[in-house]
Amino acid sequence: MWGLDFSTLDWNEIGVASLDTLKILVSSAIFTFLLGLPLGVVLYQSSRSSSGWVRTVYTVLSIIVNILRSVPFIILIVALIPITVSIVGVSYGVLGTIPPLVIGAAPFFARLVETSLREVDRGVLEAAQSMGASTWQVIMKVLLPEARPGLFAGITITIVTLVSYTAMSGMVGGGGLGDLAIRYGYYRYQNEVMIISVLFMIILVQLLQMAGDRLVKHFTRK
Amino acid sequence: MADEKGSDFVYEEPFLIPSRGLFIFVCYRLGTVESDRCCTGTCSKGTGKESFGLIELKQVTKKYGKGAKTTEALSSLDLSVRKGEIFGVIGHSGAGKSTLIRCMNLLERPTSGEVWVDGVDLTKLSKQQLQSKRRGIGMIFQHFNLLSSATVYENIAFPLRLAHMDKEKLAAKVDDLLQLVGLEDHKDKYPAQLSGGQKQRVGIARALASDPQVLLCDEATSALDPQTTDSILRLLVDINQKFHLTIVLITHEMHVIQSICDRVAVIHQGGIVEQGAVTDVFLKPKHPVTREFILGQAGESAQLALDAPHDGSSRLCKLTFLGQKTYDSILSRTARETGVDFAILQGTISKIKDIPYGQLIVRLEGDPGQIEKTIQRVTAEGLDVEVLD
Numbered sequence A: 001m002w003g004l005d006f007s008t009l010d011w012n013e014i015g016v017a018s019l020d021t022l023k024i025l026v027s028s029a030i031f032t033f034l035l036g037l038p039l040g041v042v043l044y045q046s047s048r049s050s051s052g053w054v055r056t057v058y059t060v061l062s063i064i065v066n067i068l069r070s071v072p073f074i075i076l077i078v079a080l081i082p083i084t085v086s087i088v089g090v091s092y093g094v095l096g097t098i099p100p101l102v103i104g105a106a107p108f109f110a111r112l113v114e115t116s117l118r119e120v121d122r123g124v125l126e127a128a129q130s131m132g133a134s135t136w137q138v139i140m141k142v143l144l145p146e147a148r149p150g151l152f153a154g155i156t157i158t159i160v161t162l163v164s165y166t167a168m169s170g171m172v173g174g175g176g177l178g179d180l181a182i183r184y185g186y187y188r189y190q191n192e193v194m195i196i197s198v199l200f201m202i203i204l205v206q207l208l209q210m211a212g213d214r215l216v217k218h219f220t221r222k
Numbered sequence B: 001m002a003d004e005k006g007s008d009f010v011y012e013e014p015f016l017i018p019s020r021g022l023f024i025f026v027c028y029r030l031g032t033v034e035s036d037r038c039c040t041g042t043c044s045k046g047t048g049k050e051s052f053g054l055i056e057l058k059q060v061t062k063k064y065g066k067g068a069k070t071t072e073a074l075s076s077l078d079l080s081v082r083k084g085e086i087f088g089v090i091g092h093s094g095a096g097k098s099t100l101i102r103c104m105n106l107l108e109r110p111t112s113g114e115v116w117v118d119g120v121d122l123t124k125l126s127k128q129q130l131q132s133k134r135r136g137i138g139m140i141f142q143h144f145n146l147l148s149s150a151t152v153y154e155n156i157a158f159p160l161r162l163a164h165m166d167k168e169k170l171a172a173k174v175d176d177l178l179q180l181v182g183l184e185d186h187k188d189k190y191p192a193q194l195s196g197g198q199k200q201r202v203g204i205a206r207a208l209a210s211d212p213q214v215l216l217c218d219e220a221t222s223a224l225d226p227q228t229t230d231s232i233l234r235l236l237v238d239i240n241q242k243f244h245l246t247i248v249l250i251t252h253e254m255h256v257i258q259s260i261c262d263r264v265a266v267i268h269q270g271g272i273v274e275q276g277a278v279t280d281v282f283l284k285p286k287h288p289v290t291r292e293f294i295l296g297q298a299g300e301s302a303q304l305a306l307d308a309p310h311d312g313s314s315r316l317c318k319l320t321f322l323g324q325k326t327y328d329s330i331l332s333r334t335a336r337e338t339g340v341d342f343a344i345l346q347g348t349i350s351k352i353k354d355i356p357y358g359q360l361i362v363r364l365e366g367d368p369g370q371i372e373k374t375i376q377r378v379t380a381e382g383l384d385v386e387v388l389d
């Protein structure tokens, strides 16, 4: 069919690449979450503050986040090579891919967090305050639980974005399915490998989106 | 206002409290004790009277915005709420009601002035002190402000979890509260699955969870239909009596004030224009804004009564009956004796909280001397007479 021959595929290599993609995805998602969530909360809190210097902090953070989000990811990877090396020791392979992914995705996720926190009804926050909740308690027990559906939607979008980022990082030797698709499919004209790799990524995105939608639905109480 | 406080606060004997004793003694000798200053909290045991200000706002001013765009929501406002009473604040939209009640737990920090609650000036407290003080001040809201992500049970448990109450005590407490507000069967539902009245019951239970001394109600019934409003108001009266809880409520509905409040303040453009016992303010309103609120209920028919034809040989009077007199036949008895005729042009009989009252607009007809005598007689019998022409 269309001159494709799937019998020559090296399934072993595809298996390794799939696994690599999952490893990259899971670990970068975890770090993105750990970095982006607090950053999002800080953005949200500082934007509401009445104190002058806290609002300056907000402006500075906001500019940094905007810069990181506006630099094309492919350039970010290259620009971050020294930092990547200093963190994980290498700039390629599974490990070398993770830092740029996290640094690229965390600001994006932080904005999504900030947006979903803004959706939380101010009245509920005030009610908690009137009951004597500290700022920390308001964040942990009201803000984050109330924003849960929005946060899960944000996590889903971020992970799906990470899948496409892993493909891009494949171009610079990042490892995983994207790497495979580019090396075999694009450079060596093995269309079969490219098709299978892309197919796997499509399936992956579908599954992630479905899981995410389920979580959002489960936590929506409105 | 100051004499009002003074007269309620009866000192029988001088008594000494180590650090404040001398001051109190001096106050006693001078006979001009300002109850809130020296006696909030500590002295109540000594006098057996508890009618001093549990909440005292002193010269509270709140400005929003900066420079030319400043709006003064409250201007040098003084207010005193006594322990155990239901105190109502009524005012038009934008009068500053919400700002006022939010100053009472410092959700809104006044630009200047003092907010005393149970002997403590909240404006002087540190963040932590304020947080712990707020546990003693419950609040309910017009839009309920429940946690949408938590069940009824968890919403009520919320303040207890904030205070790290242990599990068994918490469960028992929440069950009690569920029963108090009649929501035992709904404890596993989420707020979105409840009606407005049920949501406000959750709000009330949640506010009561930390055993507050004061309950602040910000338009608590404004989003509810009349029946539901009444059931919530009844619940508020119940808890006021059961727990001797002081309640401050703000509203723009005179009906709410009339049904449950002991005292009322009328707020207009950021200041209190009239205050006192609901029976006084309601039956003899002085300020135009107050009149407007009260006439809102019976305004049209009162105006019709005033339009009724009458000449030199008749007088238009407004008679007010209060308490048991409402049911007496004072007017017809007196008229029979003086030989004066009367026509009832408008009439109301109703209750203020649990006190019955009646108000009649009558036209007295007959000999002017006898009319005068009739007025004197009924006044002597304890009716309040206001001659309208």
Ligand SMILES: Nc1ncnc2c1ncn2[C@@H]1O[C@H](COP(=O)(O)OP(=O)(O)OP(=O)(O)O)[C@@H](O)[C@H]1O
Pocket (backbone or CB within 6 Å): B064, B065, B071, B072, B073, B091, B092, B093, B094, B095, B096, B097, B098, B099, B100, B252
């Ligand atoms: N956060 C704010 N920023 C600026 N102005 C405010 C703010 N809150 C209230 N105001 C102004 O203060 C005044 C009093 O407002 P407040 O909300 O206390 O009125 P209210 O009596 O509660 O009215 P309503 O019955 O409509 O709720 C209004 O003129 C309002 O515009």
Ligand SMILES: [Mg+2]
Pocket (backbone or CB within 6 Å): B097, B098, B099, B219
């Ligand atoms: Mg209001």
